[in-house]
Amino acid sequence: MTDNVISPAAATVRRPPSPPKPWTKPRITGYVLVGLWTALIVGLVYYLFRAWDRELVDKYAPTYLSGLWTTISLVLASVIIGAVLSVPVALGRMSKNRIISSIAYFYVYFFRGTPLIAQVFLIYYGLGSFSKELQAVGLWGFFRDAWYCALLSFALNTAAYQAEILRGAIRSVSVGQWEGAASLGIPKFVTFRKIILPQALIVALRPYGNELILMIKGSAIVALISVYDLMGYTKLAYSRTFDFQTYLWTAIIYLLLVEALRHLWDWMESRITRHLIR
Amino acid sequence: MEGSIALLGFGEGGWGLSIASGILVTVTLALATLPLGLAIGFFVALGKQSEEPSLKLASNMYTTIFRGLPELLTLFLVYYGGQIGVQKIGQLLGYSGAIEINSFIAGMFALGTVFSSYASEVFLSAFRVIPRGQYEGGYAIGLSYGQTMRKIILPQLIRIALPGLGNLWLILLKDTALVSAIGLADILRQTAVAARVTKQAFLFYGTACVIFLVLGILSSFVINGIDRWAAKSGAKR
Numbered sequence: 001m002t003d004n005v006i007s008p009a010a011a012t013v014r015r016p017p018s019p020p021k022p023w024t025k026p027r028i029t030g031y032v033l034v035g036l037w038t039a040l041i042v043g044l045v046y047y048l049f050r051a052w053d054r055e056l057v058d059k060y061a062p063t064y065l066s067g068l069w070t071t072i073s074l075v076l077a078s079v080i081i082g083a084v085l086s087v088p089v090a091l092g093r094m095s096k097n098r099i100i101s102s103i104a105y106f107y108v109y110f111f112r113g114t115p116l117i118a119q120v121f122l123i124y125y126g127l128g129s130f131s132k133e134l135q136a137v138g139l140w141g142f143f144r145d146a147w148y149c150a151l152l153s154f155a156l157n158t159a160a161y162q163a164e165i166l167r168g169a170i171r172s173v174s175v176g177q178w179e180g181a182a183s184l185g186i187p188k189f190v191t192f193r194k195i196i197l198p199q200a201l202i203v204a205l206r207p208y209g210n211e212l213i214l215m216i217k218g219s220a221i222v223a224l225i226s227v228y229d230l231m232g233y234t235k236l237a238y239s240r241t242f243d244f245q246t247y248l249w250t251a252i253i254y255l256l257l258v259e260a261l262r263h264l265w266d267w268m269e270s271r272i273t274r275h276l277i278r
Numbered sequence: 279m280e281g282s283i284a285l286l287g288f289g290e291g292g293w294g295l296s297i298a299s300g301i302l303v304t305v306t307l308a309l310a311t312l313p314l315g316l317a318i319g320f321f322v323a324l325g326k327q328s329e330e331p332s333l334k335l336a337s338n339m340y341t342t343i344f345r346g347l348p349e350l351l352t353l354f355l356v357y358y359g360g361q362i363g364v365q366k367i368g369q370l371l372g373y374s375g376a377i378e379i380n381s382f383i384a385g386m387f388a389l390g391t392v393f394s395s396y397a398s399e400v401f402l403s404a405f406r407v408i409p410r411g412q413y414e415g416g417y418a419i420g421l422s423y424g425q426t427m428r429k430i431i432l433p434q435l436i437r438i439a440l441p442g443l444g445n446l447w448l449i450l451l452k453d454t455a456l457v458s459a460i461g462l463a464d465i466l467r468q469t470a471v472a473a474r475v476t477k478q479a480f481l482f483y484g485t486a487c488v489i490f491l492v493l494g495i496l497s498s499f500v501i502n503g504i505d506r507w508a509a510k511s512g513a514k515r
Contacts, residue, residue, distance in 0.1 A: 029330075114491055117455050125479040
Protein backbone atom coordinates (compact mmCIF):
# COMPACT_ATOMS: atom_id res chain seq x y z
CA MET A 1 0.00 0.00 0.00
CA THR A 2 2.82 2.32 0.78
CA ASP A 3 3.87 2.23 -2.87
CA ASN A 4 0.85 4.23 -3.89
CA VAL A 5 1.54 7.06 -1.50
CA ILE A 6 3.60 9.69 -3.26
CA SER A 7 5.40 12.10 -1.04
CA PRO A 8 4.56 15.77 -1.79
CA ALA A 9 8.20 16.49 -2.59
CA ALA A 10 8.31 13.78 -5.25
CA ALA A 11 5.05 15.01 -6.80
CA THR A 12 6.52 18.42 -7.46
CA VAL A 13 9.69 16.97 -8.91
CA ARG A 14 8.24 14.29 -11.12
CA ARG A 15 6.79 16.25 -14.04
CA PRO A 16 6.04 14.58 -17.33
CA PRO A 17 8.95 15.10 -19.71
CA SER A 18 8.36 17.78 -22.32
CA PRO A 19 7.48 16.11 -25.60
CA PRO A 20 10.34 15.87 -28.05
CA LYS A 21 10.33 18.54 -30.77
CA PRO A 22 10.56 16.65 -34.01
CA TRP A 23 12.13 18.19 -37.09
CA THR A 24 8.89 18.62 -38.99
CA LYS A 25 8.74 20.12 -42.43
CA PRO A 26 7.44 23.54 -41.26
CA ARG A 27 10.15 23.68 -38.64
CA ILE A 28 12.91 22.99 -41.15
CA THR A 29 11.43 25.54 -43.58
CA GLY A 30 11.16 28.11 -40.81
CA TYR A 31 14.74 27.63 -39.70
CA VAL A 32 15.98 27.85 -43.29
CA LEU A 33 14.01 31.05 -43.90
CA VAL A 34 15.13 32.68 -40.66
CA GLY A 35 18.65 31.64 -41.60
CA LEU A 36 18.26 33.32 -44.98
CA TRP A 37 16.98 36.53 -43.38
CA THR A 38 19.84 36.48 -40.87
CA ALA A 39 22.33 35.93 -43.67
CA LEU A 40 20.79 38.81 -45.59
CA ILE A 41 20.93 41.17 -42.63
CA VAL A 42 24.46 40.14 -41.69
CA GLY A 43 25.44 40.56 -45.33
CA LEU A 44 23.85 44.00 -45.40
CA VAL A 45 25.62 45.10 -42.23
CA TYR A 46 28.91 43.69 -43.51
CA TYR A 47 28.46 45.44 -46.85
CA LEU A 48 27.61 48.77 -45.23
CA PHE A 49 30.57 48.35 -42.86
CA ARG A 50 32.97 47.54 -45.71
CA ALA A 51 31.60 50.30 -47.90
CA TRP A 52 31.76 52.88 -45.11
CA ASP A 53 33.33 55.90 -46.69
CA ARG A 54 34.14 58.86 -44.49
CA GLU A 55 34.14 61.28 -47.38
CA LEU A 56 30.81 60.07 -48.72
CA VAL A 57 29.17 60.25 -45.31
CA ASP A 58 30.55 63.71 -44.61
CA LYS A 59 29.28 64.89 -47.95
CA TYR A 60 25.82 63.36 -48.04
CA ALA A 61 24.71 62.74 -44.44
CA PRO A 62 23.72 66.42 -43.94
CA THR A 63 21.73 66.35 -47.20
CA TYR A 64 19.96 63.20 -46.04
CA LEU A 65 19.02 64.91 -42.81
CA SER A 66 17.63 67.94 -44.57
CA GLY A 67 15.84 65.62 -47.00
CA LEU A 68 14.32 63.75 -44.08
CA TRP A 69 13.13 67.03 -42.65
CA THR A 70 11.58 67.96 -46.01
CA THR A 71 9.77 64.61 -46.11
CA ILE A 72 8.47 64.97 -42.57
CA SER A 73 7.40 68.59 -42.91
CA LEU A 74 5.75 67.95 -46.27
CA VAL A 75 3.79 64.99 -44.93
CA LEU A 76 2.80 66.69 -41.68
CA ALA A 77 1.67 69.87 -43.44
CA SER A 78 -0.31 68.01 -46.07
CA VAL A 79 -1.92 65.67 -43.55
CA ILE A 80 -2.99 68.59 -41.37
CA ILE A 81 -4.34 70.61 -44.31
CA GLY A 82 -5.98 67.44 -45.61
CA ALA A 83 -7.62 66.84 -42.23
CA VAL A 84 -9.14 70.32 -42.35
CA LEU A 85 -10.29 69.84 -45.96
CA SER A 86 -11.69 66.40 -45.22
CA VAL A 87 -14.36 67.73 -42.84
CA PRO A 88 -16.45 69.53 -45.48
CA VAL A 89 -15.91 66.65 -47.90
CA ALA A 90 -17.12 64.10 -45.35
CA LEU A 91 -20.09 66.29 -44.46
CA GLY A 92 -20.81 66.65 -48.19
CA ARG A 93 -20.69 62.86 -48.61
CA MET A 94 -23.25 62.48 -45.82
CA SER A 95 -25.40 65.37 -46.99
CA LYS A 96 -28.99 64.69 -48.01
CA ASN A 97 -28.66 67.21 -50.82
CA ARG A 98 -28.13 65.19 -54.03
CA ILE A 99 -25.93 67.77 -55.74
CA ILE A 100 -23.61 68.32 -52.78
CA SER A 101 -23.25 64.63 -52.07
CA SER A 102 -22.51 63.78 -55.70
CA ILE A 103 -19.88 66.52 -55.93
CA ALA A 104 -18.21 65.17 -52.80
CA TYR A 105 -18.52 61.64 -54.19
CA PHE A 106 -16.77 62.56 -57.43
CA TYR A 107 -14.04 64.41 -55.56
CA VAL A 108 -13.34 61.34 -53.44
CA TYR A 109 -13.64 58.99 -56.42
CA PHE A 110 -11.21 60.99 -58.53
CA PHE A 111 -8.52 61.31 -55.89
CA ARG A 112 -8.82 57.72 -54.75
CA GLY A 113 -9.07 56.28 -58.24
CA THR A 114 -6.02 57.85 -59.84
CA PRO A 115 -2.36 57.37 -58.96
CA LEU A 116 -0.91 59.99 -56.63
CA ILE A 117 1.99 60.47 -59.02
CA ALA A 118 -0.41 61.34 -61.86
CA GLN A 119 -2.11 63.89 -59.60
CA VAL A 120 1.23 65.45 -58.70
CA PHE A 121 2.18 65.66 -62.39
CA LEU A 122 -1.23 67.07 -63.26
CA ILE A 123 -0.84 69.88 -60.75
CA TYR A 124 2.86 70.60 -61.22
CA TYR A 125 3.27 70.25 -64.97
CA GLY A 126 -0.38 70.57 -65.97
CA LEU A 127 -1.21 73.75 -64.10
CA GLY A 128 2.32 74.95 -64.81
CA SER A 129 1.44 75.12 -68.49
CA PHE A 130 -1.08 77.86 -67.69
CA SER A 131 1.70 80.16 -66.51
CA LYS A 132 0.28 83.26 -68.23
CA GLU A 133 -3.15 82.88 -66.71
CA LEU A 134 -1.67 82.10 -63.31
CA GLN A 135 0.59 85.13 -63.55
CA ALA A 136 -2.46 87.23 -64.27
CA VAL A 137 -4.14 86.04 -61.08
CA GLY A 138 -0.94 86.30 -59.10
CA LEU A 139 -0.75 82.61 -58.23
CA TRP A 140 2.25 81.82 -60.40
CA GLY A 141 4.67 82.08 -57.51
CA PHE A 142 2.78 79.27 -55.80
CA PHE A 143 2.54 76.91 -58.76
CA ARG A 144 6.11 77.53 -59.93
CA ASP A 145 7.46 75.98 -56.76
CA ALA A 146 7.51 72.17 -56.86
CA TRP A 147 7.27 71.97 -53.07
CA TYR A 148 4.00 73.90 -52.96
CA CYS A 149 2.60 71.86 -55.84
CA ALA A 150 3.48 68.64 -54.02
CA LEU A 151 1.90 70.03 -50.86
CA LEU A 152 -1.30 70.95 -52.70
CA SER A 153 -1.67 67.61 -54.45
CA PHE A 154 -0.87 65.63 -51.30
CA ALA A 155 -3.34 67.68 -49.26
CA LEU A 156 -6.10 67.18 -51.85
CA ASN A 157 -5.30 63.47 -52.09
CA THR A 158 -5.21 62.77 -48.39
CA ALA A 159 -8.34 64.88 -47.86
CA ALA A 160 -10.24 62.40 -50.03
CA TYR A 161 -8.96 59.41 -48.06
CA GLN A 162 -9.44 61.10 -44.69
CA ALA A 163 -12.98 62.12 -45.61
CA GLU A 164 -13.83 58.45 -46.10
CA ILE A 165 -12.17 57.55 -42.79
CA LEU A 166 -14.11 60.27 -41.00
CA ARG A 167 -17.37 59.30 -42.65
CA GLY A 168 -16.94 55.66 -41.77
CA ALA A 169 -16.07 56.53 -38.19
CA ILE A 170 -19.05 58.84 -37.73
CA ARG A 171 -21.31 56.19 -39.27
CA SER A 172 -19.95 53.61 -36.84
CA VAL A 173 -21.43 55.51 -33.88
CA SER A 174 -24.98 54.28 -33.50
CA VAL A 175 -27.96 56.54 -34.11
CA GLY A 176 -29.06 55.95 -30.52
CA GLN A 177 -26.24 58.21 -29.35
CA TRP A 178 -27.67 61.07 -31.42
CA GLU A 179 -31.19 60.33 -30.21
CA GLY A 180 -30.14 60.05 -26.59
CA ALA A 181 -28.41 63.41 -26.74
CA ALA A 182 -31.40 64.94 -28.51
CA SER A 183 -33.75 63.66 -25.81
CA LEU A 184 -31.56 65.35 -23.21
CA GLY A 185 -31.95 68.58 -25.15
CA ILE A 186 -28.30 68.84 -26.14
CA PRO A 187 -27.82 70.92 -29.28
CA LYS A 188 -26.65 69.09 -32.41
CA PHE A 189 -23.23 70.70 -32.61
CA VAL A 190 -22.44 69.96 -28.97
CA THR A 191 -23.65 66.40 -29.46
CA PHE A 192 -21.29 66.02 -32.38
CA ARG A 193 -18.31 67.51 -30.57
CA LYS A 194 -18.74 65.95 -27.15
CA ILE A 195 -20.52 62.65 -27.80
CA ILE A 196 -20.09 61.49 -31.37
CA LEU A 197 -16.56 62.66 -32.16
CA PRO A 198 -14.80 61.08 -29.15
CA GLN A 199 -16.34 57.72 -29.98
CA ALA A 200 -15.71 58.10 -33.70
CA LEU A 201 -12.05 59.00 -33.21
CA ILE A 202 -11.37 55.69 -31.46
CA VAL A 203 -12.58 53.90 -34.56
CA ALA A 204 -10.71 56.32 -36.82
CA LEU A 205 -7.38 56.19 -35.02
CA ARG A 206 -6.04 53.08 -36.75
CA PRO A 207 -7.03 54.18 -40.29
CA TYR A 208 -5.55 57.62 -39.63
CA GLY A 209 -2.27 55.99 -38.66
CA ASN A 210 -2.33 53.89 -41.81
CA GLU A 211 -3.02 57.00 -43.87
CA LEU A 212 -0.08 58.81 -42.27
CA ILE A 213 2.21 55.89 -43.08
CA LEU A 214 0.87 55.73 -46.64
CA MET A 215 1.57 59.43 -47.05
CA ILE A 216 5.15 59.05 -45.80
CA LYS A 217 5.70 56.25 -48.27
CA GLY A 218 3.86 58.05 -51.04
CA SER A 219 5.80 61.26 -50.48
CA ALA A 220 8.88 59.60 -52.00
CA ILE A 221 7.49 60.36 -55.46
CA VAL A 222 8.09 64.09 -55.06
CA ALA A 223 11.68 63.22 -55.94
CA LEU A 224 10.39 62.86 -59.50
CA ILE A 225 9.32 66.52 -59.66
CA SER A 226 12.68 67.71 -58.34
CA VAL A 227 11.73 68.29 -54.73
CA TYR A 228 14.71 67.31 -52.61
CA ASP A 229 13.16 65.16 -49.95
CA LEU A 230 14.93 62.09 -48.56
CA MET A 231 14.33 60.20 -51.79
CA GLY A 232 15.35 63.21 -53.88
CA TYR A 233 18.74 63.53 -52.17
CA THR A 234 19.19 59.77 -52.44
CA LYS A 235 18.64 59.91 -56.18
CA LEU A 236 21.08 62.80 -56.39
CA ALA A 237 23.71 60.98 -54.35
CA TYR A 238 23.30 57.81 -56.40
CA SER A 239 23.51 59.58 -59.72
CA ARG A 240 26.77 61.22 -58.60
CA THR A 241 28.49 58.28 -56.93
CA PHE A 242 26.82 55.16 -58.37
CA ASP A 243 27.26 53.74 -54.89
CA PHE A 244 24.39 51.42 -54.04
CA GLN A 245 24.71 52.03 -50.30
CA THR A 246 23.02 55.42 -50.83
CA TYR A 247 19.76 53.57 -51.50
CA LEU A 248 20.29 51.09 -48.68
CA TRP A 249 20.69 53.84 -46.07
CA THR A 250 17.50 55.46 -47.30
CA ALA A 251 15.68 52.15 -47.06
CA ILE A 252 16.84 51.80 -43.45
CA ILE A 253 15.73 55.34 -42.59
CA TYR A 254 12.28 54.87 -44.11
CA LEU A 255 11.86 51.51 -42.37
CA LEU A 256 12.81 52.97 -39.00
CA LEU A 257 10.46 55.91 -39.50
CA VAL A 258 7.50 53.73 -40.46
CA GLU A 259 8.14 51.18 -37.71
CA ALA A 260 8.45 53.91 -35.08
CA LEU A 261 5.13 55.37 -36.20
CA ARG A 262 3.49 51.97 -36.19
CA HIS A 263 4.58 51.28 -32.63
CA LEU A 264 3.56 54.76 -31.54
CA TRP A 265 0.13 54.07 -32.97
CA ASP A 266 -0.14 50.69 -31.23
CA TRP A 267 0.72 52.40 -27.96
CA MET A 268 -1.79 55.19 -28.55
CA GLU A 269 -4.52 52.73 -29.40
CA SER A 270 -3.96 50.63 -26.29
CA ARG A 271 -3.89 53.85 -24.25
CA ILE A 272 -7.14 55.38 -25.45
CA THR A 273 -9.07 52.12 -25.42
CA ARG A 274 -8.14 51.36 -21.79
CA HIS A 275 -11.76 51.75 -20.71
CA LEU A 276 -12.94 49.21 -23.28
CA ILE A 277 -10.83 46.34 -21.97
CA ARG A 278 -12.87 43.98 -19.89
CA MET B 279 -11.44 71.73 -78.17
CA GLU B 280 -11.07 70.32 -81.68
CA GLY B 281 -7.33 70.68 -81.32
CA SER B 282 -7.34 68.53 -78.20
CA ILE B 283 -9.39 65.85 -79.90
CA ALA B 284 -6.93 65.78 -82.78
CA LEU B 285 -4.03 65.55 -80.31
CA LEU B 286 -5.64 62.59 -78.53
CA GLY B 287 -6.80 60.98 -81.75
CA PHE B 288 -5.21 58.21 -83.76
CA GLY B 289 -4.66 60.25 -86.92
CA GLU B 290 -1.67 62.26 -88.08
CA GLY B 291 -0.17 64.21 -85.17
CA GLY B 292 -2.41 62.36 -82.72
CA TRP B 293 -0.98 60.60 -79.71
CA GLY B 294 -3.77 58.04 -79.42
CA LEU B 295 -1.67 55.14 -80.64
CA SER B 296 1.24 55.70 -78.27
CA ILE B 297 -1.10 56.21 -75.32
CA ALA B 298 -2.92 53.01 -76.27
CA SER B 299 0.39 51.15 -76.25
CA GLY B 300 0.99 52.63 -72.79
CA ILE B 301 -2.35 51.27 -71.60
CA LEU B 302 -1.34 47.87 -72.93
CA VAL B 303 1.95 47.99 -70.98
CA THR B 304 0.23 49.07 -67.76
CA VAL B 305 -2.45 46.38 -67.98
CA THR B 306 0.06 43.69 -68.95
CA LEU B 307 2.32 44.62 -66.06
CA ALA B 308 -0.53 44.59 -63.55
CA LEU B 309 -1.83 41.27 -64.88
CA ALA B 310 1.65 39.73 -64.82
CA THR B 311 2.25 40.94 -61.26
CA LEU B 312 -1.06 39.62 -59.94
CA PRO B 313 -0.36 35.83 -59.97
CA LEU B 314 3.16 36.39 -58.60
CA GLY B 315 1.90 38.56 -55.77
CA LEU B 316 -1.01 36.25 -54.97
CA ALA B 317 1.21 33.17 -54.83
CA ILE B 318 3.86 34.76 -52.62
CA GLY B 319 1.20 36.40 -50.46
CA PHE B 320 -0.57 33.08 -49.93
CA PHE B 321 2.58 31.31 -48.80
CA VAL B 322 3.59 34.18 -46.54
CA ALA B 323 0.13 34.04 -44.95
CA LEU B 324 0.52 30.27 -44.48
CA GLY B 325 3.78 30.96 -42.69
CA LYS B 326 2.20 33.61 -40.48
CA GLN B 327 -0.60 31.39 -39.28
CA SER B 328 1.66 28.40 -38.72
CA GLU B 329 2.38 27.22 -35.18
CA GLU B 330 6.11 27.13 -35.82
CA PRO B 331 7.60 30.31 -34.31
CA SER B 332 10.56 30.50 -36.69
CA LEU B 333 8.28 30.34 -39.73
CA LYS B 334 6.10 33.03 -38.21
CA LEU B 335 9.10 35.26 -37.58
CA ALA B 336 10.42 34.88 -41.12
CA SER B 337 7.01 35.70 -42.65
CA ASN B 338 6.42 38.67 -40.38
CA MET B 339 9.81 40.09 -41.29
CA TYR B 340 8.88 39.89 -44.95
CA THR B 341 5.70 41.92 -44.40
CA THR B 342 7.34 44.42 -42.09
CA ILE B 343 10.09 45.19 -44.57
CA PHE B 344 8.09 45.42 -47.75
CA ARG B 345 5.17 47.26 -46.20
CA GLY B 346 7.51 49.76 -44.59
CA LEU B 347 9.45 50.74 -47.69
CA PRO B 348 8.06 53.30 -50.13
CA GLU B 349 6.98 51.58 -53.35
CA LEU B 350 9.22 53.85 -55.40
CA LEU B 351 12.23 52.94 -53.26
CA THR B 352 11.47 49.21 -53.56
CA LEU B 353 11.33 49.69 -57.31
CA PHE B 354 14.72 51.42 -57.38
CA LEU B 355 16.23 48.86 -55.01
CA VAL B 356 15.09 46.00 -57.24
CA TYR B 357 16.03 47.78 -60.46
CA TYR B 358 19.48 49.11 -59.54
CA GLY B 359 20.25 46.38 -57.00
CA GLY B 360 19.22 43.72 -59.49
CA GLN B 361 21.44 45.33 -62.10
CA ILE B 362 24.44 45.27 -59.76
CA GLY B 363 23.66 41.74 -58.64
CA VAL B 364 23.35 40.42 -62.19
CA GLN B 365 26.55 42.24 -63.13
CA LYS B 366 28.42 40.60 -60.23
CA ILE B 367 27.15 37.16 -61.19
CA GLY B 368 28.14 37.85 -64.78
CA GLN B 369 31.65 38.77 -63.65
CA LEU B 370 31.90 35.57 -61.65
CA LEU B 371 30.97 33.64 -64.77
CA GLY B 372 33.60 35.50 -66.74
CA TYR B 373 31.36 37.92 -68.62
CA SER B 374 32.51 41.51 -68.30
CA GLY B 375 30.14 43.35 -70.61
CA ALA B 376 27.37 45.61 -69.34
CA ILE B 377 24.15 43.80 -68.51
CA GLU B 378 20.87 45.68 -68.44
CA ILE B 379 17.98 44.13 -66.63
CA ASN B 380 14.57 44.44 -68.12
CA SER B 381 12.57 47.23 -66.47
CA PHE B 382 9.36 45.23 -66.99
CA ILE B 383 10.75 42.30 -64.99
CA ALA B 384 12.13 44.63 -62.32
CA GLY B 385 8.76 46.38 -62.07
CA MET B 386 6.99 43.05 -61.87
CA PHE B 387 9.15 41.82 -59.00
CA ALA B 388 9.06 45.11 -57.09
CA LEU B 389 5.29 45.50 -57.37
CA GLY B 390 4.85 41.78 -56.74
CA THR B 391 6.69 41.93 -53.41
CA VAL B 392 4.71 44.98 -52.31
CA PHE B 393 1.44 43.40 -53.42
CA SER B 394 2.25 40.10 -51.72
CA SER B 395 3.07 41.71 -48.39
CA TYR B 396 -0.35 43.35 -48.34
CA ALA B 397 -2.06 40.26 -49.77
CA SER B 398 -0.57 38.11 -47.00
CA GLU B 399 -2.44 40.22 -44.45
CA VAL B 400 -5.69 39.80 -46.37
CA PHE B 401 -5.17 36.04 -46.62
CA LEU B 402 -4.24 35.86 -42.94
CA SER B 403 -7.45 37.51 -41.80
CA ALA B 404 -9.36 35.19 -44.14
CA PHE B 405 -7.57 32.19 -42.60
CA ARG B 406 -8.68 33.33 -39.16
CA VAL B 407 -12.33 33.36 -40.23
CA ILE B 408 -12.28 29.68 -41.24
CA PRO B 409 -13.03 27.56 -38.17
CA ARG B 410 -10.72 24.75 -37.04
CA GLY B 411 -13.51 22.26 -37.58
CA GLN B 412 -13.05 22.59 -41.33
CA TYR B 413 -9.49 21.25 -41.08
CA GLU B 414 -10.48 18.59 -38.57
CA GLY B 415 -13.37 17.48 -40.76
CA GLY B 416 -10.97 17.15 -43.67
CA TYR B 417 -8.53 15.04 -41.65
CA ALA B 418 -11.38 12.97 -40.24
CA ILE B 419 -12.43 11.78 -43.68
CA GLY B 420 -8.85 10.88 -44.44
CA LEU B 421 -7.63 13.79 -46.53
CA SER B 422 -3.99 14.77 -46.29
CA TYR B 423 -2.89 18.30 -45.32
CA GLY B 424 -2.40 19.27 -48.95
CA GLN B 425 -5.76 17.87 -50.01
CA THR B 426 -7.57 19.57 -47.13
CA MET B 427 -5.91 22.83 -48.06
CA ARG B 428 -6.70 22.54 -51.75
CA LYS B 429 -10.21 21.11 -51.63
CA ILE B 430 -11.69 22.48 -48.42
CA ILE B 431 -9.83 25.53 -47.18
CA LEU B 432 -8.77 27.28 -50.38
CA PRO B 433 -12.22 27.59 -51.99
CA GLN B 434 -13.60 29.20 -48.81
CA LEU B 435 -10.49 31.30 -48.34
CA ILE B 436 -10.72 32.85 -51.78
CA ARG B 437 -14.36 33.74 -51.26
CA ILE B 438 -13.62 35.45 -47.95
CA ALA B 439 -10.49 37.20 -49.22
CA LEU B 440 -12.03 38.43 -52.47
CA PRO B 441 -13.15 41.93 -51.39
CA GLY B 442 -9.75 42.66 -49.84
CA LEU B 443 -7.92 41.33 -52.86
CA GLY B 444 -10.12 43.46 -55.12
CA ASN B 445 -8.97 46.56 -53.24
CA LEU B 446 -5.36 45.44 -53.56
CA TRP B 447 -5.81 45.03 -57.30
CA LEU B 448 -7.00 48.62 -57.58
CA ILE B 449 -3.97 49.75 -55.56
CA LEU B 450 -1.70 47.66 -57.77
CA LEU B 451 -3.16 49.25 -60.88
CA LYS B 452 -2.34 52.69 -59.50
CA ASP B 453 1.12 51.64 -58.34
CA THR B 454 2.07 50.57 -61.85
CA ALA B 455 2.29 54.27 -62.68
CA LEU B 456 5.56 54.31 -60.73
CA VAL B 457 7.36 52.15 -63.27
CA SER B 458 7.49 55.16 -65.57
CA ALA B 459 10.33 56.28 -63.27
CA ILE B 460 12.54 53.40 -64.43
CA GLY B 461 11.77 54.01 -68.06
CA LEU B 462 8.96 51.59 -68.83
CA ALA B 463 6.63 53.04 -71.48
CA ASP B 464 3.41 52.86 -69.48
CA ILE B 465 0.44 55.25 -69.57
CA LEU B 466 2.12 57.95 -67.52
CA ARG B 467 5.37 57.85 -69.49
CA GLN B 468 3.61 58.00 -72.85
CA THR B 469 1.42 60.89 -71.77
CA ALA B 470 4.47 62.63 -70.29
CA VAL B 471 6.27 62.39 -73.63
CA ALA B 472 3.21 63.73 -75.41
CA ALA B 473 2.92 66.54 -72.86
CA ARG B 474 6.53 67.56 -73.34
CA VAL B 475 6.33 67.56 -77.13
CA THR B 476 2.97 69.30 -77.50
CA LYS B 477 3.25 71.58 -74.42
CA GLN B 478 -0.30 70.54 -73.49
CA ALA B 479 0.59 69.09 -70.10
CA PHE B 480 -2.81 69.58 -68.48
CA LEU B 481 -4.62 67.84 -71.33
CA PHE B 482 -2.35 64.82 -71.38
CA TYR B 483 -1.94 64.32 -67.64
CA GLY B 484 -5.68 64.79 -67.30
CA THR B 485 -6.11 62.07 -69.92
CA ALA B 486 -3.80 59.80 -67.93
CA CYS B 487 -5.95 60.34 -64.83
CA VAL B 488 -9.13 59.61 -66.77
CA ILE B 489 -7.63 56.42 -68.22
CA PHE B 490 -6.73 55.22 -64.73
CA LEU B 491 -10.26 56.02 -63.56
CA VAL B 492 -11.75 54.06 -66.45
CA LEU B 493 -9.44 51.10 -65.80
CA GLY B 494 -10.51 51.21 -62.16
CA ILE B 495 -14.21 51.27 -63.08
CA LEU B 496 -13.77 48.36 -65.52
CA SER B 497 -11.91 46.41 -62.83
CA SER B 498 -14.71 47.03 -60.34
CA PHE B 499 -17.17 45.50 -62.82
CA VAL B 500 -14.99 42.42 -63.20
CA ILE B 501 -14.41 42.14 -59.44
CA ASN B 502 -18.14 42.42 -58.77
CA GLY B 503 -18.75 39.71 -61.35
CA ILE B 504 -16.24 37.38 -59.69
CA ASP B 505 -17.74 38.22 -56.31
CA ARG B 506 -21.23 37.22 -57.46
CA TRP B 507 -19.91 34.06 -59.07
CA ALA B 508 -18.04 33.11 -55.89
CA ALA B 509 -21.01 33.90 -53.65
CA LYS B 510 -23.17 31.51 -55.67
CA SER B 511 -21.06 28.53 -54.61
CA GLY B 512 -21.13 29.57 -50.97
CA ALA B 513 -23.36 27.99 -48.37
CA LYS B 514 -26.80 29.55 -48.19
CA ARG B 515 -27.55 30.77 -44.73
